[in-house]
Amino acid sequence: MTVDAQLIEHMMEPKNYGTLEDANSQGIGKNPNNGEKVIIYLKVIEDEGEDVIEDIAFQAIGCSTTIVAGSMITQEARGLSFIGAVNLIGATMKILEKVPPEDAACSEMVALALKASLETYIQRKTDKDYPIVTNKISNDCVVKDEETTNE
Amino acid sequence: MNNLAIKMHEAWLTTLMAGFMSTNENKQKLFDFSDILFRHFCWIEREMVESKEAYNYDRDAIPIKVEKLSVILYNIIERLNQIDLQLTVVSDDLSYRIAQDIKYITGVLPTLKDEDITxxxxxxxxxxxxxxxxxxxxxxxxxxxxxxxxxxxxxxxxxxxxxxxxxxxxxxxxxxxxxxxxxxxxxxxxxxxxxxxxxxxxxxxxxxxxxxxxxxxxxxxxxxxxxxxxxxxxxxxxxxxxxxxxxxxxxxxxxxxxxxxxxxxxxxxxxxxxxx
Structure with a gap:
């Protein structure tokens, strides 16, 4: 990992780490092989007919890279519409295709947690008891079939 | 009681971080105080276990970026004063012990020589x-x-x-x-x-x-x-x-x-x- 000023800043003071008291959606990204996981909490509001991420937080069981990725991705995601957030996830996954799988896993876990939190919100529009969506990564960083759990 | 434990956890870590920041004789004093606050945390936890109260180690983020040591010292004093107001939830003996420690620590902290933080x-x-x-x-x-x-x-x-x-x-x-x-x-x-x-x-x-x-x-x-x-x-x-x-x-x-x-x-x- 190249250590630059931006990386140090995120390691010293991870942005958006913790929970959101008024969250109205959550999603989990999980590495089933080692128990590492990321939870993303969203506060979503409707703005001119669009769902918008007003606030966002994350927690992680993982290494420093996961924390840095969580800090950076949640910073980017705050204020985005759902379409913008989907684009952010897509762009992140595209970048990760060029990274060795073992280095990509942590950032992928964060991107998939964000994706899961959007999915949870959408599902709960029609079923308020819909369980929190969990997306799992695999060893080679290829997303397995999505599944929902009651975590 | 869990809320008191959370506040003590945060005060302990803040004091420990202040110890890291210091580069002179304040350091050992701050480490000693942080050790005392950790023990308070453990004793509060023991009372929660004995009374079978559910608890966790959750805590808020702790902002520590300061330019002067005195700023974090006053933050610690504020945290300890808030803890002092919540001591009624623990046993009398523990409450007395923590209150007396807080009285002493909050008296000493303002007397520590200020430092520029690097x-x-x-x-x-x-x-x-x-x-x-x-x-x-x-x-x-x-x-x-x-x-x-x-x-x-x-x-x-x-x-x-x-x-x-x-x-x-x-x-x-x-x-x-x-x-x-x-x-x-x-x-x-x-x-x-x-x-x-x-x-x-x-x-x-x-x-x-x-x-x-x-x-x-x-x-x-x-x-x-x-x-x-x-x-x-x-x-x-x-x-x-x-x-x-x-x-x-x-x-x-x-x-x-x-x-x-x-x-x-x-x-x-x-x-x-x-x-x-």
């Missing part, structure tokens, strides 16, 4: 040691990862100790807590000197509310072996420019051997007990 300047130089860029980067990543790991271990062993009445295993947990404190203080001091001090992130309840103790010990032994390897690699990376620093990481590496032996001992004891 613990956040990101300069990443250590004791005038000339390290290569690669070694500096490796050291930076190691300190962030391992300072968190040591904090995590303190909290996990502490929780397991609070939940257990087994004297044999609790003796081992206490040694491991003490050892992790030494490592955390060593790494925290280095981070402050390098201008990259950060508060370890909070831990999830799944990490300390352990369901499978056998698996926890096995994973813990594996983690210690990985930590040894990280120390070895780091020692190698810095040895050309700083034999002193290399010796320090060899020293930490060798300490991990005993941790592994203790965890194997604890695992054997646990398995025996399970089979009786």
């Amino acid at each position: 613990a956040f300047n990101s300069e990443r130089t250590l004791d005038n040691i000339e390290l290569t860029q690669e070694a500096t980067d490796a050291l930076t990543l190691f300190l962030f990862e391992e300072s968190y790991k040591e904090y995590e271990l303190i909290m996990i062993y502490n929780y397991l100790k609070a939940q257990s009445d087994d004297a044999y295993i609790n003796r081992i947990f206490q040694i491991l807590v003490d050892e992790s404190f030494f490592h955390l203080k060593s790494f925290g001091d280095m981070m402050a000197k390098m201008g990259i001090l950060g508060v370890p992130r909070s831990i999830y309840k799944e990490m300390y509310q352990i369901e499978d103790v056998t698996e926890f010990f096995l994973a813990g032994i594996d983690e210690e072996l990985k930590a040894k390897e990280e120390c070895r690699k780091l020692s190698e990376a810095v040895s050309a420019n700083s034999p002193e620093l290399a010796k320090f990481f060899d020293f930490i590496n060798n300490q991990e051997n005993y941790h592994i032996a203790l965890m194997r001992d604890a695992l054997a004891h646990w398995e025996n007990k399970k089979n009786v």
Whole structure:
């Protein structure tokens, strides 16, 4: 990992780490092989007919890279519409295709947690008891079939 | 009572961080106070266990970036004064003890000589040691990862100790807590000197509310072996420019051997007990 000023800043003071008291959606990204996981909490509001991420937080069981990725991705995601957030996830996954799988896993876990939190919100529009969506990564960083759990 | 424990947890960590920031005789005083606050935290936890109150190790983020030591000292005083107002929830003896300690500590903190803080300047130089860029980067990543790991271990062993009445295993947990404190203080001091001090992130309840103790010990032994390897690699990376620093990481590496032996001992004891 190249250590630059931006990386140090995120390691010293991870942005958006913790929970959101008024969250109205959550999603989990999980590495089933080692128990590492990321939870993303969203506060979503409707703005001119669009769902918008007003606030966002994350927690992680993982290494420093996961924390840095969580800090950076949640910073980017705050204020985005759902379409913008989907684009952010897509762009992140595209970048990760060029990274060795073992280095990509942590950032992928964060991107998939964000994706899961959007999915949870959408599902709960029609079923308020819909369980929190969990997306799992695999060893080679290829997303397995999505599944929902009651975590 | 859980809220009081959370506030004490935050006050303990803030005081510990202030200790890292200090570069003069204030340092030892702040470390001593942080040790006292950690003991308060453990005693409050004990009362929660005895009264069967559900609790967790959640806490808020702790902002510590200051330019003057006095700013963080007044923040600690504020935190302690808030704790003082909540002491009615614990037993009279404990409440009296904590209140008296707070009275003394909040009296001493304003008298400490103020200092300019360099613990956040990101300069990443250590004791005038000339390290290569690669070694500096490796050291930076190691300190962030391992300072968190040591904090995590303190909290996990502490929780397991609070939940257990087994004297044999609790003796081992206490040694491991003490050892992790030494490592955390060593790494925290280095981070402050390098201008990259950060508060370890909070831990999830799944990490300390352990369901499978056998698996926890096995994973813990594996983690210690990985930590040894990280120390070895780091020692190698810095040895050309700083034999002193290399010796320090060899020293930490060798300490991990005993941790592994203790965890194997604890695992054997646990398995025996399970089979009786």
